Amino acid sequence: MTIANNVVAKSAAVVAGLALVFSSFAVAVPAKAATTAELEAQVAALLAQLQALQGGSSTSTGAAFTTDMTLGASGAEVTRLQNWLISKGHTIAAGATGYFGAQTAAAVAAYQTSKGITPAAGYFGPMTRAAVNAELGTGSTGGDDDDSDNDSGDLEGGAGAIEATDLLSDFNGEDVGEDEEDVEVAGLEIEVDDGSDIELTAVRLVFANVDGAATSDDLEDVATEISIMLDGEEVARVDADDFNEDNDYEKTVSLDGGAIIRAGEAGELVVAVSGVSNLDSADIDATWSVDFDEVRFRDADGATITETITEAARQFDFTTFAAAADISLELALTDDADDINDARVIDTDDSDETEGVEVLAFSLELEGDSEVTIDDLTFTATSTTDDLEDMISEIRLMQDGEEVASENVADGAGTTENITFDDLELVLDGEDTYDFTIEVDLLEDITNGSTLVVSMSEAQLEAADIEDESGEDLANGDITGDADGEAHGLYQSGIMVEFVSAEEDVTSPETGADRGTFEITFDVTAFDSDVYVDGTAPDASGTTESDLEVSGSGTLSAVITSPTGATLSGTQNADARFLVEEGDTERFTITANITATTDGFFSVAVGDIRYALSDVTGNLTYDFNLDDFKTDSIYLDTNS
Numbered sequence: 001m002t003i004a005n006n007v008v009a010k011s012a013a014v015v016a017g018l019a020l021v022f023s024s025f026a027v028a029v030p031a032k033a034a035t036t037a038e039l040e041a042q043v044a045a046l047l048a049q050l051q052a053l054q055g056g057s058s059t060s061t062g063a064a065f066t067t068d069m070t071l072g073a074s075g076a077e078v079t080r081l082q083n084w085l086i087s088k089g090h091t092i093a094a095g096a097t098g099y100f101g102a103q104t105a106a107a108v109a110a111y112q113t114s115k116g117i118t119p120a121a122g123y124f125g126p127m128t129r130a131a132v133n134a135e136l137g138t139g140s141t142g143g144d145d146d147d148s149d150n151d152s153g154d155l156e157g158g159a160g161a162i163e164a165t166d167l168l169s170d171f172n173g174e175d176v177g178e179d180e181e182d183v184e185v186a187g188l189e190i191e192v193d194d195g196s197d198i199e200l201t202a203v204r205l206v207f208a209n210v211d212g213a214a215t216s217d218d219l220e221d222v223a224t225e226i227s228i229m230l231d232g233e234e235v236a237r238v239d240a241d242d243f244n245e246d247n248d249y250e251k252t253v254s255l256d257g258g259a260i261i262r263a264g265e266a267g268e269l270v271v272a273v274s275g276v277s278n279l280d281s282a283d284i285d286a287t288w289s290v291d292f293d294e295v296r297f298r299d300a301d302g303a304t305i306t307e308t309i310t311e312a313a314r315q316f317d318f319t320t321f322a323a324a325a326d327i328s329l330e331l332a333l334t335d336d337a338d339d340i341n342d343a344r345v346i347d348t349d350d351s352d353e354t355e356g357v358e359v360l361a362f363s364l365e366l367e368g369d370s371e372v373t374i375d376d377l378t379f380t381a382t383s384t385t386d387d388l389e390d391m392i393s394e395i396r397l398m399q400d401g402e403e404v405a406s407e408n409v410a411d412g413a414g415t416t417e418n419i420t421f422d423d424l425e426l427v428l429d430g431e432d433t434y435d436f437t438i439e440v441d442l443l444e445d446i447t448n449g450s451t452l453v454v455s456m457s458e459a460q461l462e463a464a465d466i467e468d469e470s471g472e473d474l475a476n477g478d479i480t481g482d483a484d485g486e487a488h489g490l491y492q493s494g495i496m497v498e499f500v501s502a503e504e505d506v507t508s509p510e511t512g513a514d515r516g517t518f519e520i521t522f523d524v525t526a527f528d529s530d531v532y533v534d535g536t537a538p539d540a541s542g543t544t545e546s547d548l549e550v551s552g553s554g555t556l557s558a559v560i561t562s563p564t565g566a567t568l569s570g571t572q573n574a575d576a577r578f579l580v581e582e583g584d585t586e587r588f589t590i591t592a593n594i595t596a597t598t599d600g601f602f603s604v605a606v607g608d609i610r611y612a613l614s615d616v617t618g619n620l621t622y623d624f625n626l627d628d629f630k631t632d633s634i635y636l637d638t639n640s
Contacts, residue, residue: 126257
């Protein structure tokens with residue numbers, strides 16, 4: 001009977017209390033309609049008060065706070081925080097409503113100010129939560145229960161300490177380029193003892209101008225921001241002008257919550273600098289230093305400790321964007337483009353233009369962590385006989401078969417002319433190679449046998465308008481190489497020659513000197529006319545017959561023959577000519593026999609091939625693309 005009476009009595013009290021609470025709630029409702037969030041917050045507060053009437057503990061502040069709270073938050077955790085703040089003398093006029101509004105934010109900010117927590121913004125985050133939990137005696141910084149590194153989980157252990165510090169060897173003498181962001185310039189390894197996890201809360205940095213009066217004294221003149229990372233995660237970012245002359249370029253930088261290093265482990269605290277977009281010329285290559293002066297941390301017991309760092313300062317340089325990005329641009333002849341770049345015969349029309357003739361293939365290789373924009377390129381064209389205005393109607397810059405730009409040869413252009421392609425806006429990405437060709441349209445009736453050379457020098461590339469990503473001109477020292485084209489022969493009629501093979505052999509008699517036999521075979525094609533290949537014995541003089549280049553000292557005898565049976569007129573090896581009819585191809589072999597007069601290595605190469613356009617002794621010289629027309633070396637012994 002007593003138990004039943006007690007239950008009834010308690011229930012009645014609860015109902016009465018609930019009625020009283022809800023009647024109070026009714027009075028407190030504002031005239032305007034409340035938002036859903038506000039209603040939920042007030043209901044949460046009422047339920048918390050009801051639980052308190054029933055002997056609950058929802059208003060208790062003994063447990064650790066584990067969540068972040070800011071404007072708009074609601075619920076029992078907000079109520080607990082409000083009750084705790086009120087108990088500490090921080091005013092919340094509306095009381096513990098369970099809704100985190102402007103009054104609660106002001107109370108949190110007042111608490112932060114009292115504890116030296118910056119910024120005192122009224123946000124209940126990891127740093128503030130850790131301070132409150134320390135006062136509650138929970139030994140916790142708050143957050144979730146995730147034990148992973150660099151999170152905002154509870155600190156475990158007791159009293160903590162930094163066991164050792166050491167500068168990271170990865171950073172020393174780094175370059176901070178113009179407009180370059182977050183360049184890591186110094187790092188500090190922090191080893192924590194086994195007693196406790198620690199949370200880094202602040203680091204005091206000291207910047208200094210090493211070069212002195214010749215350069216700017218203000219960090220803000222060379223840098224825009226300073227950022228700090230712990231194990232690769234950003235924990236702070238401040239403006240460079242916070243480090244000013246008034247504070248001797250020193251600043252204690254507060255770190256975001258969760259900058260945790262676990263007991264017995266090491267963390268890497270790294271400072272990064274972002275450069276200004278345009279360095280003053282006096283500040284280019286200026287040297288600065290940064291010093292880790294102090295580190296402040298909190299252990300699992302809630303103790304806040306400041307550790308003095310004794311490691312030396314690290315130096316770094318402010319430099320141009322291109323220098324920091326290690327940009328270099330190299331000009332060269334294109335690999336595997338010998339068919340364009342090697343001197344060759346070009347068949348030109350005597351009555352119409354010859355279009356799309358490739359005369360130079362070159363590459364631009366860009367190294368470095370940047371892109372560049374090329375606005376113009378200048379080339380030099382040279383002829384041996386005709387003026388360029390009488391040879392070329394148009395010259396084009398091509399990339400991957402697509403026209404990039406074109407120019408007409410100026411009226412009055414002589415045998416040598418610089419040709420500039422303007423307004424290119426060519427964008428080249430770093431760590432890549434780009435291939436280009438120069439092609440020309442040739443006018444009719446060019447002097448037979450004239451040559452044409454197109455090339456670009458290093459000086460011409462240096463003079464070009466080339467900018468890096470920061471808008472700075474690429475320095476001459478970052479540009480290398482050249483593209484020296486070879487002289488192409490322009491013929492309305494003549495021969496094309498193609499290498500076939502080269503062989504060599506040694507004959508060693510029982511007595512006397514060794515004899516070497518060297519054979520070089522090639523094909524000759526006649527275009528736009530019958531031609532006559534000189535049948536006179538080739539020699540090493542190169543006067544009126546095909547020329548041989550011989551290495552080694554010996555007695556030479558040579559003969560030119562046609563394995564395909566080209567028609568021979570005259571006396572072979574004296575005054576002979578081999579006919580190659582227009583459009584036909586005939587094969588020829590030059591056989592050279594050398595008897596050694598001095599021991600050594602011997603080889604033979606073709607220097608030129610004599611021919612004529614009529615049945616006369618060769619009066620024209622073919623000396624294009626003959627680099628492969630040579631034998632290997634063999635050793636000949638005089639046996640003396």
